[in-house]
Amino acid sequence: MSVVQKGADGLGRGIDDRLGSSNFVRRSLNKVFPDHWSFMLGEIALYSFIILLLTGTYLALFYTPSLSEVVYDGSYIPLKGVTMSEAYASTLHISFDVRGGLIMRQIHHWAALLFVASIAVHLMRVFFTGAFRKPREINWVIGVGLLVMAILEGFAGYSLPDDLLSGTGARIASGIMLSIPVVGSWAAFLLLGGEYPGTELLDRLYIAHVFIVPLAILGLITVHMMMIWYQKHTQFPGPGRTEHNVVGSRLYPVYAAKAGGFFFLVFGVLALLGGLAQINPVWLYGPYDASQVSAGSQPDWYIGFLDGSTRLMPNWEFYLGGYTLSLNVLLPTVVMPGLIFTAMALYPWIEAHFITKDKRAHNLLDRPRDVPTRTAIGVASLTFYIVLLIGGGNDVIASIFNISINQISWVLRILCIVGPPIAFVITKRICLSLQKSDEHLLHHGIESGTIRRLPTGEFVEETVPLPAQYRLNLTRVAGDHEAIEGGHGDPGYDLEAVGHAEAPRSKGFFRPKGVSRVDPEQAERTEVGALEPSGKPGSPPQ
Amino acid sequence: MNSTATVRKRRKQLSSYAVVLLALSLVGTLYTAFGAPEGQAQDAPANQSMAVKEGRELYLTGCSTCHGLNLEGGSGGPSLIGVGASSVVFQMESGRMPLAAGTQQAPRKPVKYEISEIDQIAAYIQANGGGPELPSADNADLADGDLQLGGALFRTNCASCHNFAGSGGALTYGKYAPELKSASARVIYAAMQSGPESMPRYGDNQLTPEEKRAITRYVRYLTQEADNPGGAGLGRYGPISEGLVAWVVGITALVGLTLWIGARA
Ligand code: HEM
Numbered sequence: 001m002s003v004v005q006k007g008a009d010g011l012g013r014g015i016d017d018r019l020g021s022s023n024f025v026r027r028s029l030n031k032v033f034p035d036h037w038s039f040m041l042g043e044i045a046l047y048s049f050i051i052l053l054l055t056g057t058y059l060a061l062f063y064t065p066s067l068s069e070v071v072y073d074g075s076y077i078p079l080k081g082v083t084m085s086e087a088y089a090s091t092l093h094i095s096f097d098v099r100g101g102l103i104m105r106q107i108h109h110w111a112a113l114l115f116v117a118s119i120a121v122h123l124m125r126v127f128f129t130g131a132f133r134k135p136r137e138i139n140w141v142i143g144v145g146l147l148v149m150a151i152l153e154g155f156a157g158y159s160l161p162d163d164l165l166s167g168t169g170a171r172i173a174s175g176i177m178l179s180i181p182v183v184g185s186w187a188a189f190l191l192l193g194g195e196y197p198g199t200e201l202l203d204r205l206y207i208a209h210v211f212i213v214p215l216a217i218l219g220l221i222t223v224h225m226m227m228i229w230y231q232k233h234t235q236f237p238g239p240g241r242t243e244h245n246v247v248g249s250r251l252y253p254v255y256a257a258k259a260g261g262f263f264f265l266v267f268g269v270l271a272l273l274g275g276l277a278q279i280n281p282v283w284l285y286g287p288y289d290a291s292q293v294s295a296g297s298q299p300d301w302y303i304g305f306l307d308g309s310t311r312l313m314p315n316w317e318f319y320l321g322g323y324t325l326s327l328n329v330l331l332p333t334v335v336m337p338g339l340i341f342t343a344m345a346l347y348p349w350i351e352a353h354f355i356t357k358d359k360r361a362h363n364l365l366d367r368p369r370d371v372p373t374r375t376a377i378g379v380a381s382l383t384f385y386i387v388l389l390i391g392g393g394n395d396v397i398a399s400i401f402n403i404s405i406n407q408i409s410w411v412l413r414i415l416c417i418v419g420p421p422i423a424f425v426i427t428k429r430i431c432l433s434l435q436k437s438d439e440h441l442l443h444h445g446i447e448s449g450t451i452r453r454l455p456t457g458e459f460v461e462e463t464v465p466l467p468a469q470y471r472l473n474l475t476r477v478a479g480d481h482e483a484i485e486g487g488h489g490d491p492g493y494d495l496e497a498v499g500h501a502e503a504p505r506s507k508g509f510f511r512p513k514g515v516s517r518v519d520p521e522q523a524e525r526t527e528v529g530a531l532e533p534s535g536k537p538g539s540p541p542q
Numbered sequence: 543m544n545s546t547a548t549v550r551k552r553r554k555q556l557s558s559y560a561v562v563l564l565a566l567s568l569v570g571t572l573y574t575a576f577g578a579p580e581g582q583a584q585d586a587p588a589n590q591s592m593a594v595k596e597g598r599e600l601y602l603t604g605c606s607t608c609h610g611l612n613l614e615g616g617s618g619g620p621s622l623i624g625v626g627a628s629s630v631v632f633q634m635e636s637g638r639m640p641l642a643a644g645t646q647q648a649p650r651k652p653v654k655y656e657i658s659e660i661d662q663i664a665a666y667i668q669a670n671g672g673g674p675e676l677p678s679a680d681n682a683d684l685a686d687g688d689l690q691l692g693g694a695l696f697r698t699n700c701a702s703c704h705n706f707a708g709s710g711g712a713l714t715y716g717k718y719a720p721e722l723k724s725a726s727a728r729v730i731y732a733a734m735q736s737g738p739e740s741m742p743r744y745g746d747n748q749l750t751p752e753e754k755r756a757i758t759r760y761v762r763y764l765t766q767e768a769d770n771p772g773g774a775g776l777g778r779y780g781p782i783s784e785g786l787v788a789w790v791v792g793i794t795a796l797v798g799l800t801l802w803i804g805a806r807a
Pocket of ligand 1: 038039040041042043045046049119122123126131132136139140141142143144145146147150217221224228232233234235
């Protein structure tokens with residue numbers, strides 16, 4: 001043993017003697033994380049966030065959140081000698097005169113767009129697989145909080161450069177605040193430190209953007225991760241996988257290697273985008289000036305649905321005894337998102353109480369087709385959202401495809417009302433027919449391609465039964481797993497309850513009779529590393 | 543109507559015009575010979591009248607079917623009396639005229655005429671009813687303005703329709719403000735002077751010639767010279783195209799990589 005090794009050993013033991021941490025570390029390194037590509041989607045959000053923190057810190061070194069006027073004297077010729085705010089001048093400075101400034105700005109902005117986008121993709125994964133069900137409702141709510149925070153963070157950042165675009169955005173935001181009855185004007189006054197544009201807005205947005213919101217996100221992510229740690233990750237049903245175990249790779253080395261590599265892949269994609277594709281060329285927008293506005297003044301995509309809802313909203317405004325009630329702004333930008341995010345946060349309980357009536361805990365995931373109502377609700381909501389998003393870009397669409405902006409608006413107005421129900425019905429149908437075809441596969445096997453002639457002269461194609469592993473994926477019934485693995489799981493599934501009204505007709509097949517159910521909450525889930533194929537469900541990890 | 547009859551009638555009309563024109567040019571020649579001040583200017587009107595004459599010829603073959611033999615307009619197009627030379631330069635140099643039938647807003651097309659021919663038609667139309675006229679026929683001269691002033695004026699006056707980068711934008715009911723990428727300095731200047739379609743006309747008291755030159759300079763700079771750092775411009779439609787790229791390129795790539803990593807256990 002070398003001196004260094006000895007020293008390290010001694011140090012390790014010294015720490016361990018005092019903190020008793022090696023047990024914790026060993027247990028942690030041996031933690032098992034299930035393998036499925038879709039479980040890595042949340043990580044994209046995590047890594048984008050880390051990249052946002054890194055690039056944002058660099059930008060903060062050079063950015064000045066001040067509205068005081070300066071005369072620009074940097075290297076962008078068309079604005080030389082133009083009077084502008086210090087905030088805008090410092091953004092130009094970062095873009096043209098700070099080494100690596102522009103690529104940092106661009107990576108930061110692309111990372112912001114992809115941060116929210118990857119949150120959305122992750123959310124869809126969690127939704128459509130039913131990962132939000134008991135006992136993970138709280139983590140779902142935290143997730144909704146993270147989504148809202150990410151949107152706020154993006155909006156605050158978008159407003160910092162004080163160029164024409166961001167100024168227009170801030171102005172619209174203050175208009176939205178003013179539309180809130182009774183408290184609106186007070187809130188706006190308080191936030192802006194006076195009438196629009198006020199003197200305080202930029203300072204406050206800056207503090208929110210670099211300190212308050214990131215800290216809140218960081219805190220929420222920490223809780224989010226800790227809950228995944230303690231509740232353990234969900235998994236799809238499969239051989240040896242039950243409600244009570246976790247089958248997958250150990251955190252160290254397999255999962256850590258994967259995750260570490262993945263970080264650099266995400267970073268690589270963001271760096272490529274930042275280096276190859278221009279984003280928010282602030283120098284073209286010019287300094288903010290209340291008398292100017294550009295065509296195509298749009299928010300970043302994650303605010304686009306609010307822009308769309310405002311554009312599609314009929315122009316309702318009422319005057320009540322000296323007060324103006326601007327429903328045309330209030331409904332689409334305050335009431336609607338408020339309702340959407342509340343409904344989203346409450347969805348796990350809404351589903352358990354009104355849709356599946358399944359209030360039990362679940363560690364095994366659903367396939368979307370097996371819960372048609374949930375899947376249909378998801379697709380209908382997405383349809384509504386996408387219609388609003390398209391509405392937010394109606395002018396650009398009109399100009400690119402040469403169609404009338406008024407026609408687009410009317411089509412979208414109709415679509416945002418009739419689209420979701422249509423999407424709901426179609427999705428449900430598709431789910432049910434997919435279920436049927438699964439059922440067919442299970443009963444009749446796969447067509448083998450071999451034609452046999454029967455003694456009667458009839459030709460039939462021979463079928464082979466599905467391999468056990470695929471059959472398991474289709475049935476998702478833990479009872480079958482036992483048969484194959486000899487483990488002691490429990491079904492934990494009651495397809496009739498989950499699929500509710502749409503449960504397939506052949507109930508007997510999908511729901512093995514006479515298997516006792518154990519409440520997964522009561523039982524501690526064991527972890528089974530995929531590295532030990534012999535690892536029986538139920539045996540403790542080494 | 544019998545077509546030979548039409549042709550004959552038109553020819554008759556033409557010959558009567560030719561007589562008038564001949565008389566006019568005679569007067570012009572006499573004027574230059576005896577009355578005009580010496581020097582350079584001496585042959586300018588002669589050139590001018592030559593241009594008018596040639597312009598008239600071109601007009602009669604290319605435009606009169608819609609705008610009438612006397613610029614008076616007709617069922618096919620509006621009267622061109624008083625629209626001025628700049629309107630002609632704008633419409634022709636951007637390829638909008640002669641019109642291809644059946645469009646809601648005359649689109650830009652490849653230009654069929656030489657610049658000299660356009661100037662001749664412009665001179666002819668200018669000579670009949672007057673109207674705004676380019677202060678110079680030279681692109682470089684028209685774009686000789688202050689870049690910074692031009693930028694500010696562009697954002698105040700033009701960006702609301704043509705977008706911050708001149709990428710164009712939609713107006714109501716299928717109308718649109720086109721992108722400015724292909725506009726020459728003459729077309730830009732003439733557009734401000736003539737105010738085509740739903741674009742406002744900027745007279746010299748709204749935007750002085752100096753300011754118009756500044757704007758022209760800025761638009762040319764923006765669309766031709768500016769070296770825009772930071773990579774592909776994505777059409778410069780603003781956050782919409784950026785959001786689209788984030789999803790179509792970014793998320794697709796990332797989810798693809800997730801699938802790839804997920805597949806290697
Ligand atoms: C800052 C944003 C977010 C980050 C960084 C993040 C990160 C993660 C990560 C790394 C995981 C584990 C891997 C995975 O299942 O993909 C996870 C799981 C989870 N996330 Fe998020 N997430 C974010 C936002 C959200 C949102 C918006 C929701 C839903 C509204 C959500 C709900 C959940 C749930 C319920 C789980 C547990 C999934 C399971 O155990 O199957 N998260 N999150």
